[in-house]
Amino acid sequence: MNAQFQRHNPNPLLIAPETRVGALHLRITSVERALPIWRDMIGLHVIDQTQSELVLGIGDQPLVHLHAGAERAVRPKSLGLYHIAIHVPARKEIARAVLRQLRAGVRTSPTDHLVSEATYLWDLDGNGIEMTFETPERGFIAYTEGSMQMVTADGKPHSGLEAIELDGLFAELSPDDDLMQPLPVGTRLGHIHVHVSDLEQSMRFYADTIGFQRQILSPRYGMGDVKTTFEPHILAFNVWSGPMAAQTDKSHAGLDHFELVVPNSGELDQLAGRLDAHQVPFAREGNGALLMKDPSANALKVRV
Numbered sequence: 001m002n003a004q005f006q007r008h009n010p011n012p013l014l015i016a017p018e019t020r021v022g023a024l025h026l027r028i029t030s031v032e033r034a035l036p037i038w039r040d041m042i043g044l045h046v047i048d049q050t051q052s053e054l055v056l057g058i059g060d061q062p063l064v065h066l067h068a069g070a071e072r073a074v075r076p077k078s079l080g081l082y083h084i085a086i087h088v089p090a091r092k093e094i095a096r097a098v099l100r101q102l103r104a105g106v107r108t109s110p111t112d113h114l115v116s117e118a119t120y121l122w123d124l125d126g127n128g129i130e131m132t133f134e135t136p137e138r139g140f141i142a143y144t145e146g147s148m149q150m151v152t153a154d155g156k157p158h159s160g161l162e163a164i165e166l167d168g169l170f171a172e173l174s175p176d177d178d179l180m181q182p183l184p185v186g187t188r189l190g191h192i193h194v195h196v197s198d199l200e201q202s203m204r205f206y207a208d209t210i211g212f213q214r215q216i217l218s219p220r221y222g223m224g225d226v227k228t229t230f231e232p233h234i235l236a237f238n239v240w241s242g243p244m245a246a247q248t249d250k251s252h253a254g255l256d257h258f259e260l261v262v263p264n265s266g267e268l269d270q271l272a273g274r275l276d277a278h279q280v281p282f283a284r285e286g287n288g289a290l291l292m293k294d295p296s297a298n299a300l301k302v303r304v
Contacts, residue, residue: 001174020234023062024192027064028123033125034124038066039056047062073252078247081194082236084258086167093131096111099173111163118130122177128193134190141151143216190265194236198295202277210260223236259301272290275290289303
Protein backbone atom coordinates (compact mmCIF):
# COMPACT_ATOMS: atom_id res chain seq x y z
CA MET A 1 0.00 0.00 0.00
CA ASN A 2 1.24 3.50 -0.80
CA ALA A 3 2.51 4.97 2.48
CA GLN A 4 0.73 8.29 1.91
CA PHE A 5 -2.67 6.59 2.29
CA GLN A 6 -3.76 5.52 5.74
CA ARG A 7 -6.97 3.84 6.83
CA HIS A 8 -9.27 5.80 9.12
CA ASN A 9 -9.37 4.84 12.84
CA PRO A 10 -13.01 5.19 13.91
CA ASN A 11 -14.53 5.84 17.34
CA PRO A 12 -15.79 2.87 19.37
CA LEU A 13 -18.99 1.27 18.08
CA LEU A 14 -21.82 1.82 20.58
CA ILE A 15 -24.52 -0.07 18.72
CA ALA A 16 -24.49 -3.80 17.91
CA PRO A 17 -22.31 -4.62 14.88
CA GLU A 18 -25.20 -6.72 13.51
CA THR A 19 -27.34 -3.56 13.15
CA ARG A 20 -28.68 -3.25 9.63
CA VAL A 21 -31.07 -1.18 7.55
CA GLY A 22 -34.66 -2.42 7.82
CA ALA A 23 -37.50 -1.21 5.61
CA LEU A 24 -37.79 2.16 3.91
CA HIS A 25 -41.10 4.06 4.00
CA LEU A 26 -41.60 6.62 1.22
CA ARG A 27 -44.45 8.90 0.22
CA ILE A 28 -45.46 8.72 -3.45
CA THR A 29 -48.21 10.28 -5.54
CA SER A 30 -49.72 7.00 -6.76
CA VAL A 31 -49.11 3.27 -6.87
CA GLU A 32 -49.51 3.25 -10.65
CA ARG A 33 -46.65 5.76 -11.08
CA ALA A 34 -44.41 3.73 -8.78
CA LEU A 35 -44.68 0.32 -10.43
CA PRO A 36 -42.77 1.06 -13.69
CA ILE A 37 -39.61 1.93 -11.76
CA TRP A 38 -39.69 -0.01 -8.48
CA ARG A 39 -41.01 -3.27 -9.94
CA ASP A 40 -40.03 -3.21 -13.61
CA MET A 41 -36.74 -1.27 -13.66
CA ILE A 42 -35.38 -2.08 -10.19
CA GLY A 43 -36.74 -5.62 -10.06
CA LEU A 44 -38.32 -5.78 -6.59
CA HIS A 45 -41.18 -8.23 -6.00
CA VAL A 46 -44.68 -6.90 -5.29
CA ILE A 47 -45.63 -8.34 -1.89
CA ASP A 48 -48.83 -6.36 -1.35
CA GLN A 49 -50.65 -3.78 -3.42
CA THR A 50 -53.64 -1.57 -2.65
CA GLN A 51 -54.66 1.83 -3.95
CA SER A 52 -52.95 3.48 -0.99
CA GLU A 53 -49.84 1.36 -0.47
CA LEU A 54 -47.33 -0.70 -2.41
CA VAL A 55 -45.08 -3.10 -0.51
CA LEU A 56 -42.05 -4.43 -2.39
CA GLY A 57 -39.22 -6.69 -1.41
CA ILE A 58 -37.46 -9.99 -2.03
CA GLY A 59 -39.66 -13.06 -1.71
CA ASP A 60 -41.89 -12.31 1.27
CA GLN A 61 -39.36 -9.97 2.94
CA PRO A 62 -40.54 -6.32 2.65
CA LEU A 63 -37.84 -3.80 1.82
CA VAL A 64 -39.79 -0.76 0.62
CA HIS A 65 -43.22 0.54 1.65
CA LEU A 66 -44.58 3.15 -0.76
CA HIS A 67 -47.44 5.19 0.69
CA ALA A 68 -49.63 6.89 -1.93
CA GLY A 69 -51.38 10.19 -1.36
CA ALA A 70 -48.71 12.84 -1.86
CA GLU A 71 -50.00 15.67 -4.01
CA ARG A 72 -46.74 16.50 -5.77
CA ALA A 73 -43.26 15.18 -6.48
CA VAL A 74 -40.21 15.47 -4.21
CA ARG A 75 -39.57 19.08 -3.28
CA PRO A 76 -36.37 20.37 -4.96
CA LYS A 77 -33.51 21.44 -2.67
CA SER A 78 -35.14 19.90 0.38
CA LEU A 79 -34.09 17.78 3.31
CA GLY A 80 -35.01 14.09 3.33
CA LEU A 81 -33.94 11.16 1.21
CA TYR A 82 -31.00 11.45 -1.19
CA HIS A 83 -31.17 7.79 -2.09
CA ILE A 84 -31.78 4.32 -0.80
CA ALA A 85 -29.15 1.75 -1.76
CA ILE A 86 -30.27 -1.68 -2.90
CA HIS A 87 -27.31 -4.06 -2.64
CA VAL A 88 -27.38 -7.02 -5.01
CA PRO A 89 -25.48 -10.31 -4.49
CA ALA A 90 -23.97 -10.64 -7.99
CA ARG A 91 -22.51 -8.32 -10.65
CA LYS A 92 -24.82 -9.93 -13.15
CA GLU A 93 -27.79 -8.26 -11.42
CA ILE A 94 -26.29 -4.80 -12.00
CA ALA A 95 -25.72 -5.72 -15.65
CA ARG A 96 -29.31 -6.96 -16.01
CA ALA A 97 -30.74 -3.84 -14.36
CA VAL A 98 -28.65 -1.34 -16.33
CA LEU A 99 -29.44 -2.99 -19.66
CA ARG A 100 -33.19 -3.10 -19.07
CA GLN A 101 -33.12 0.52 -17.85
CA LEU A 102 -31.22 1.72 -20.92
CA ARG A 103 -33.49 -0.21 -23.27
CA ALA A 104 -36.53 1.35 -21.59
CA GLY A 105 -35.09 4.86 -21.98
CA VAL A 106 -34.77 5.37 -18.21
CA ARG A 107 -32.10 7.82 -17.10
CA THR A 108 -29.49 5.76 -15.25
CA SER A 109 -25.86 6.41 -14.30
CA PRO A 110 -23.60 3.32 -14.08
CA THR A 111 -20.62 4.41 -11.95
CA ASP A 112 -17.42 2.68 -10.85
CA HIS A 113 -16.71 3.54 -7.19
CA LEU A 114 -13.83 1.02 -7.04
CA VAL A 115 -15.14 -0.58 -3.81
CA SER A 116 -18.48 -1.00 -5.54
CA GLU A 117 -20.17 -0.71 -8.92
CA ALA A 118 -23.45 1.14 -8.86
CA THR A 119 -26.11 2.75 -10.96
CA TYR A 120 -28.37 5.62 -9.97
CA LEU A 121 -31.91 6.42 -11.03
CA TRP A 122 -35.10 8.04 -9.75
CA ASP A 123 -38.72 7.02 -9.55
CA LEU A 124 -41.30 9.19 -11.30
CA ASP A 125 -41.80 11.25 -8.12
CA GLY A 126 -38.09 12.03 -7.76
CA ASN A 127 -37.16 9.55 -5.02
CA GLY A 128 -33.51 8.55 -5.46
CA ILE A 129 -32.42 4.93 -5.84
CA GLU A 130 -28.96 3.37 -5.97
CA MET A 131 -28.37 -0.22 -7.05
CA THR A 132 -24.93 -1.43 -6.01
CA PHE A 133 -22.65 -4.46 -6.11
CA GLU A 134 -19.82 -4.45 -3.58
CA THR A 135 -16.27 -5.08 -4.86
CA PRO A 136 -14.01 -4.56 -1.80
CA GLU A 137 -11.34 -6.82 -3.27
CA ARG A 138 -10.52 -4.13 -5.85
CA GLY A 139 -9.39 -1.52 -3.32
CA PHE A 140 -10.39 0.62 -0.36
CA ILE A 141 -11.11 4.17 0.78
CA ALA A 142 -8.20 5.94 2.47
CA TYR A 143 -9.13 8.72 4.88
CA THR A 144 -7.18 11.81 5.81
CA GLU A 145 -8.34 14.81 7.81
CA GLY A 146 -11.54 16.00 6.10
CA SER A 147 -10.81 14.17 2.87
CA MET A 148 -10.71 10.75 1.26
CA GLN A 149 -8.99 8.95 -1.60
CA MET A 150 -9.96 5.79 -3.42
CA VAL A 151 -6.96 3.44 -3.62
CA THR A 152 -6.69 0.30 -5.73
CA ALA A 153 -5.55 -2.99 -4.21
CA ASP A 154 -2.03 -2.36 -5.60
CA GLY A 155 -1.85 1.13 -4.05
CA LYS A 156 -2.77 3.41 -6.96
CA PRO A 157 -5.18 6.36 -6.68
CA HIS A 158 -8.60 5.92 -8.29
CA SER A 159 -11.22 8.60 -8.88
CA GLY A 160 -14.11 6.44 -7.68
CA LEU A 161 -16.33 8.30 -10.13
CA GLU A 162 -15.53 6.69 -13.47
CA ALA A 163 -18.26 5.37 -15.76
CA ILE A 164 -18.56 1.59 -15.78
CA GLU A 165 -17.26 0.11 -19.02
CA LEU A 166 -20.54 -1.24 -20.36
CA ASP A 167 -19.22 -3.87 -22.78
CA GLY A 168 -17.43 -5.56 -19.90
CA LEU A 169 -20.48 -5.24 -17.65
CA PHE A 170 -22.88 -6.69 -20.20
CA ALA A 171 -20.50 -9.60 -20.77
CA GLU A 172 -21.92 -10.90 -17.47
CA LEU A 173 -25.14 -11.69 -19.37
CA SER A 174 -25.82 -14.50 -21.80
CA PRO A 175 -28.10 -14.09 -24.85
CA ASP A 176 -30.90 -16.07 -23.20
CA ASP A 177 -30.89 -14.12 -19.93
CA ASP A 178 -34.31 -12.72 -18.99
CA LEU A 179 -33.79 -8.98 -18.49
CA MET A 180 -37.08 -8.70 -16.58
CA GLN A 181 -36.17 -11.36 -14.03
CA PRO A 182 -36.77 -9.98 -10.50
CA LEU A 183 -33.92 -9.48 -8.08
CA PRO A 184 -32.78 -12.67 -6.33
CA VAL A 185 -32.61 -13.80 -2.72
CA GLY A 186 -29.64 -12.10 -1.10
CA THR A 187 -30.67 -8.63 -2.26
CA ARG A 188 -30.92 -6.22 0.67
CA LEU A 189 -31.15 -2.58 1.62
CA GLY A 190 -27.51 -1.82 2.32
CA HIS A 191 -27.50 1.84 3.29
CA ILE A 192 -29.52 5.05 3.53
CA HIS A 193 -28.25 8.43 2.29
CA VAL A 194 -30.09 11.57 3.44
CA HIS A 195 -29.97 15.31 2.91
CA VAL A 196 -29.24 17.24 6.11
CA SER A 197 -28.78 20.85 7.14
CA ASP A 198 -25.61 20.49 9.26
CA LEU A 199 -22.79 17.94 8.93
CA GLU A 200 -21.42 18.25 12.47
CA GLN A 201 -24.83 17.93 14.10
CA SER A 202 -25.66 14.93 11.95
CA MET A 203 -22.37 13.21 12.79
CA ARG A 204 -22.90 13.73 16.52
CA PHE A 205 -26.38 12.24 16.24
CA TYR A 206 -25.54 9.18 14.14
CA ALA A 207 -22.18 8.43 15.80
CA ASP A 208 -22.44 9.59 19.41
CA THR A 209 -26.17 9.02 19.96
CA ILE A 210 -27.24 6.23 17.62
CA GLY A 211 -23.81 4.69 18.09
CA PHE A 212 -22.27 4.05 14.66
CA GLN A 213 -18.57 4.49 13.93
CA ARG A 214 -17.48 7.71 12.28
CA GLN A 215 -16.00 7.16 8.84
CA ILE A 216 -15.65 10.53 7.12
CA LEU A 217 -16.79 14.07 7.81
CA SER A 218 -15.76 16.28 4.93
CA PRO A 219 -16.83 19.91 4.54
CA ARG A 220 -14.86 19.83 1.28
CA TYR A 221 -17.19 17.19 -0.16
CA GLY A 222 -20.19 18.35 1.87
CA MET A 223 -20.87 14.89 3.25
CA GLY A 224 -20.25 12.49 6.08
CA ASP A 225 -20.90 8.84 6.73
CA VAL A 226 -20.92 6.22 9.47
CA LYS A 227 -20.57 2.46 9.58
CA THR A 228 -20.65 -0.64 11.71
CA THR A 229 -17.62 -2.95 11.66
CA PHE A 230 -18.41 -3.64 7.98
CA GLU A 231 -16.37 -1.31 5.76
CA PRO A 232 -19.06 0.26 3.51
CA HIS A 233 -21.20 2.89 5.19
CA ILE A 234 -24.60 2.02 6.62
CA LEU A 235 -25.71 5.66 6.62
CA ALA A 236 -24.49 8.73 4.77
CA PHE A 237 -25.58 12.36 4.89
CA ASN A 238 -24.86 15.43 2.79
CA VAL A 239 -25.58 19.16 2.57
CA TRP A 240 -25.89 19.17 -1.21
CA SER A 241 -29.40 20.67 -1.08
CA GLY A 242 -27.71 23.89 0.06
CA PRO A 243 -27.84 26.16 3.12
CA MET A 244 -31.47 27.07 2.46
CA ALA A 245 -32.69 23.47 2.20
CA ALA A 246 -36.33 23.30 3.22
CA GLN A 247 -38.17 20.84 5.38
CA THR A 248 -40.55 18.78 3.31
CA ASP A 249 -44.11 17.90 4.28
CA LYS A 250 -46.62 15.15 3.62
CA SER A 251 -48.01 16.93 0.55
CA HIS A 252 -44.72 16.11 -1.22
CA ALA A 253 -43.33 12.73 -2.16
CA GLY A 254 -40.23 11.75 -0.23
CA LEU A 255 -38.99 10.18 2.95
CA ASP A 256 -41.55 9.25 5.58
CA HIS A 257 -39.11 7.26 7.72
CA PHE A 258 -36.51 4.53 7.54
CA GLU A 259 -35.83 1.63 9.86
CA LEU A 260 -32.71 0.38 11.58
CA VAL A 261 -32.85 -3.16 12.96
CA VAL A 262 -30.93 -4.24 16.09
CA PRO A 263 -30.55 -7.85 17.29
CA ASN A 264 -32.27 -7.64 20.69
CA SER A 265 -34.33 -5.49 23.06
CA GLY A 266 -31.29 -4.76 25.20
CA GLU A 267 -29.91 -2.70 22.33
CA LEU A 268 -33.13 -0.65 22.31
CA ASP A 269 -32.82 0.01 26.04
CA GLN A 270 -29.22 1.13 25.68
CA LEU A 271 -30.14 3.39 22.77
CA ALA A 272 -33.01 4.88 24.79
CA GLY A 273 -30.46 5.72 27.48
CA ARG A 274 -28.21 7.49 24.96
CA LEU A 275 -31.18 9.40 23.56
CA ASP A 276 -32.08 10.60 27.05
CA ALA A 277 -28.46 11.51 27.79
CA HIS A 278 -28.25 13.60 24.60
CA GLN A 279 -31.71 15.09 25.14
CA VAL A 280 -33.12 13.69 21.89
CA PRO A 281 -36.92 13.36 22.02
CA PHE A 282 -38.28 9.93 21.13
CA ALA A 283 -41.41 7.81 21.41
CA ARG A 284 -41.65 4.11 22.20
CA GLU A 285 -44.10 1.79 20.47
CA GLY A 286 -45.80 -1.10 22.23
CA ASN A 287 -43.30 -3.54 20.74
CA GLY A 288 -40.42 -1.48 22.11
CA ALA A 289 -39.40 0.17 18.82
CA LEU A 290 -37.99 3.69 19.19
CA LEU A 291 -39.23 6.54 16.98
CA MET A 292 -37.16 9.70 16.62
CA LYS A 293 -35.88 12.36 14.21
CA ASP A 294 -32.33 13.35 13.38
CA PRO A 295 -31.34 17.04 13.76
CA SER A 296 -32.66 17.74 10.24
CA ALA A 297 -36.05 16.13 11.06
CA ASN A 298 -35.42 12.98 9.02
CA ALA A 299 -37.54 10.37 10.80
CA LEU A 300 -36.29 6.92 11.73
CA LYS A 301 -37.44 3.90 13.70
CA VAL A 302 -35.09 1.52 15.50
CA ARG A 303 -36.60 -1.93 16.15
CA VAL A 304 -35.68 -5.51 16.91
